[in-house]
Amino acid sequence: MDATDFDGVLVIGAGLAGLSAALAAAPRRVRVLSPAPLGEACSSAWAQGGVAAALAPDDSPALHAADTLAAGAGLVDPDRAALLAAEGPSAVRRLANLGAPFDRVAGGGFRLSREAAHGRARVARVGGDRAGAAVMAAVIARVRASAHIEVLEGWSLRGLLQDTGGAVCGALVERDGEVSALRAAAVILATGGVGGLYAETTTPAALLGEGLAAAAVAGAVIADPEFVQFHPTALDIGRDPAPLVTEALRGDGARLVNAAGERFMAAFHPDAELAPRDIVARAIHAERLAGRGAFLDARDAVGAHFPEAFPTVFAACMSAGIDPRTAPIPVAPACHYHMGGILTDADGATTLPGLYAAGECASSGVHGANRLASNSLLEAAVFGARAGRAAARRTGSRRPLAKTGALPRLGRADLRRLRGAMSRDAGVVRDAAGLTRLVDLLDALGDRCGEAGPLVAARLVAECALARQESRGAHFRADHPLADAEARHTLVSLEAGRLSRKAA
Numbered sequence: 095m096d097a098t099d100f101d102g103v104l105v106i107g108a109g110l111a112g113l114s115a116a117l118a119a120a121p122r123r124v125r126v127l128s129p130a131p132l133g134e135a136c137s138s139a140w141a142q143g144g145v146a147a148a149l150a151p152d153d154s155p156a157l158h159a160a161d162t163l164a165a166g167a168g169l170v171d172p173d174r175a176a177l178l179a180a181e182g183p184s185a186v187r188r189l190a191n192l193g194a195p196f197d198r199v200a201g202g203g204f205r206l207s208r209e210a211a212h213g214r215a216r217v218a219r220v221g222g223d224r225a226g227a228a229v230m231a232a233v234i235a236r237v238r239a240s241a242h243i244e245v246l247e248g249w250s251l252r253g254l255l256q257d258t259g260g261a262v263c264g265a266l267v268e269r270d271g272e273v274s275a276l277r278a279a280a281v282i283l284a285t286g287g288v289g290g291l292y293a294e295t296t297t298p299a300a301l302l303g304e305g306l307a308a309a310a311v312a313g314a315v316i317a318d319p320e321f322v323q324f325h326p327t328a329l330d331i332g333r334d335p336a337p338l339v340t341e342a343l344r345g346d347g348a349r350l351v352n353a354a355g356e357r358f359m360a361a362f363h364p365d366a367e368l369a370p371r372d373i374v375a376r377a378i379h380a381e382r383l384a385g386r387g388a389f390l391d392a393r394d395a396v397g398a399h400f401p402e403a404f405p406t407v408f409a410a411c412m413s414a415g416i417d418p419r420t421a422p423i424p425v426a427p428a429c430h431y432h433m434g435g436i437l438t439d440a441d442g443a444t445t446l447p448g449l450y451a452a453g454e455c456a457s458s459g460v461h462g463a464n465r466l467a468s469n470s471l472l473e474a475a476v477f478g479a480r481a482g483r484a485a486a487r488r489t490g491s492r493r494p495l496a497k498t499g500a501l502p503r504l505g506r507a508d509l510r511r512l513r514g515a516m517s518r519d520a521g522v523v524r525d526a527a528g529l530t531r532l533v534d535l536l537d538a539l540g541d542r543c544g545e546a547g548p549l550v551a552a553r554l555v556a557e558c559a560l561a562r563q564e565s566r567g568a569h570f571r572a573d574h575p576l577a578d579a580e581a582r583h584t585l586v587s588l589e590a591g592r593l594s595r596k597a598a
């Protein structure tokens with residue numbers, strides 16, 4: 095296949111990480127490939143909570159970094175957390191300068207909310223629960239007005255191009271069923287997470303870990319893929335994807351109750367509704383499994399103000415005939431965020447020359463075993479920009495292309511089967527029997543369909559979850575409920591279709 099040459103940076107994915115990278119790469123030419131029109135099919139635009147940053151007078155980057163470390167259950171890199179927290183305030187101001195209309199207090203400062211596991215009020219929000227959509231609208235407007243950026247909508251990733259030395263030098267991309275090879279000086283993967291691999295997800299269902307899989311197939315090292323965060327409160331109305339019921343509601347005093355109206359969180363953690371996200375998710379999972387149901391009751395805490403305070407959640411509830419001013423909201427955990435991903439350094443460089451990664455598909459070291467609420471938009475803005483600047487400095491490879499082929503697609507029926515199995519066997523509570531059953535299914539599907547991207551991504555989660563015989567952060571093993579004394583990273587790469595462990 096002939097490859098079209100482009101002496102610039104190819105950004106694959108158009109959420110906040112990808113677009114932050116594209117803006118920061120200026121004046122280098124950038125092509126942004128997005129599978130959908132900008133702002134659609136990306137989790138960033140669906141984020142409700144906001145952007146966490148130490149903006150309050152009683153706060154500091156050191157305190158923010160300390161909360162990030164504590165949430166990550168021993169697997170956050172302290173230097174990266176310090177970097178994220180230090181760059182946080184300027185990242186929020188940069189987004190505000192692009193036009194993101196953050197909520198303000200009298201005098202012009204940011205109105206800040208407190209969310210679970212944050213020791214301070216430090217989440218900058220927009221219109222209650224509209225942070226993601228508003229931030230993305232501002233960033234998209236700037237991207238469209240930037241002469242150095244060309245946006246190509248309707249293109250999806252099918253694989254990476256490598257030269258004869260193993261460096262990544264472009265991508266195989268598909269539009270309307272036709273695959274093309276596009277060479278570039280550097281490639282930044284910003285393809286988002288793996289929510290679509292689960293039957294219950296709060297993210298766009300199109301997110302199937304394609305970037306993660308393409309990087310793994312090319313030989314990049316993947317870090318901690320077993321750590322998948324389940325949001326405790328997805329709206330439980332049988333919709334796919336499930337609408338998110340933001341944690342900010344609990345921050346504002348909404349209570350979790352069962353069908354009998356009894357609060358249950360105090361039995362699980364002294365911080366009750368504001369306990370770390372994984373603990374709340376497991377508590378809700380247990381309450382539902384016991385047949386008692388789980389609901390978020392915002393009638394007293396928010397009540398009549400609901401439509402203005404949380405317009406997105408209000409609209410979702412009302413669309414299902416639930417008025418949250420007068421009735422508790424049915425909730426269930428759902429896949430929300432992938433902490434693991436393509437291993438990067440502080441500038442987004444992966445272990446493969448020419449390949450960078452940012453946002454949810456990357457493992458930048460700041461989320462560990464459990465991401466702190468509202469750190470994801472911040473990480474996308476900070477590390478996306480760092481990746482963009484680093485990639486812009488790269489000179490392209492002049493070596494010839496090595497042999498390359500597009501990853502196979504997974505059919506609808508197989509994807510449906512995979513999603514059900516991932517939710518059941520690699521979900522909130524896992525054990526060896528379920529994970530082994532899941533790996534067997536992946537083997538069977540792989541034998542029939544080849545190593546399609548979703549199967550590769552699911553295998554990374556499942557095999558590494560099976561191998562981690564402890565419970566840590568969002569990874570809970572019913573058969574190994576305690577954490578090991580020492581926190582260890584999982585580092586793996588694919589060799590001849592099999593996962594091979596690397597020294598941590």
Ligand code: SIN
Nearest residue numbers: 142143340341467468
């Ligand atoms: C939420 O609004 O509850 C989600 C925020 C996040 O995932 O950080």
